[in-house]
Amino acid sequence: xxxxxxxxxxxxxxxxxxxxxxxxxxxxxxxxxxxxxxxxxxxxxxxxxxxxxxxxxxxxxxxxxxxxxxxxxxxxxxxxxxxxxxxxxxxxxxxxxxxxxxxxxxxxxxxxxxxxxxxxxxxxxxxxxxxxxxxxxxxxxxxxxxxxxxxxxxxxxxxxxxxxxxxxxxxxxxxxxxxxxxxxxxxxxxxxxxxxxxxxxxxxxxxxxxxxxxxxxxxxxxxxxxxxxxxxxxxxxxxxxxxxxxxxxxxxxxxxxxx
Numbered sequence: 001x002x003x004x005x006x007x008x009x010x011x012x013x014x015x016x017x018x019x020x021x022x023x024x025x026x027x028x029x030x031x032x033x034x035x036x037x038x039x040x041x042x043x044x045x046x047x048x049x050x051x052x053x054x055x056x057x058x059x060x061x062x063x064x065x066x067x068x069x070x071x072x073x074x075x076x077x078x079x080x081x082x083x084x085x086x087x088x089x090x091x092x093x094x095x096x097x098x099x100x101x102x103x104x105x106x107x108x109x110x111x112x113x114x115x116x117x118x119x120x121x122x123x124x125x126x127x128x129x130x131x132x133x134x135x136x137x138x139x140x141x142x143x144x145x146x147x148x149x150x151x152x153x154x155x156x157x158x159x160x161x162x163x164x165x166x167x168x169x170x171x172x173x174x175x176x177x178x179x180x181x182x183x184x185x186x187x188x189x190x191x192x193x194x195x196x197x198x199x200x201x202x203x204x205x206x207x208x209x210x211x212x213x214x215x216x217x218x219x220x221x222x223x224x225x226x227x228x229x230x231x232x233x234x235x236x237x238x239x240x241x242x243x244x245x246x247x248x249x250x251x252x253x254x255x256x257x258x259x
Contacts, residue, residue: 009064024214036183036205039191082158095130099117140167188242
């Protein structure tokens, strides 16, 4: 069976005054249906460049991105949605208007768009906030709206780049629990880019560990916490959690770090 998303031999360099600088070198990875994978690595390992290549916003120098058995290298795919660290909500639009934006762009009937948005507002516990503006929301609420804006277009693959980095710890773990529950129920494929090893271990089915200069995948680690719980604090109580954490920590520690 073909992978939901596959990257083959991805390499990327940028020009500098002293010549080309290799950012990514020969990356091979994949993600399957209903699988949650994460990328972790030191600063400078090219995670943000990789994000842009997967989304199609940036073309690699070499290699291919294949989504659902179709090459999408250098071009956006309708099967993929993404959530960034910054929510990028339009301040002049209400919560509801922000959520349905992607459907408006696609020309979806307004009634259907609002029905889809209403379902998501219930799922993410945001009923009653439809007419609020971003300035009236907390940081966690803004991230919920950003995720709903992505989910309302019903992508099969969700790409997230440090999406919860700026949030305080209690809110972060609450939103992670919510995310994991929803994506598993809806059988979404998630590619999660993070610097947080705890986050990667707790959420992921597999973790790719990267090194820097240039960015390469040095380890692929399959994670099985042996629990069906979607609650993040409960998942972190798994006897195997610390083992996975240590393996990834040692893998990153063995790689050069750019500060």
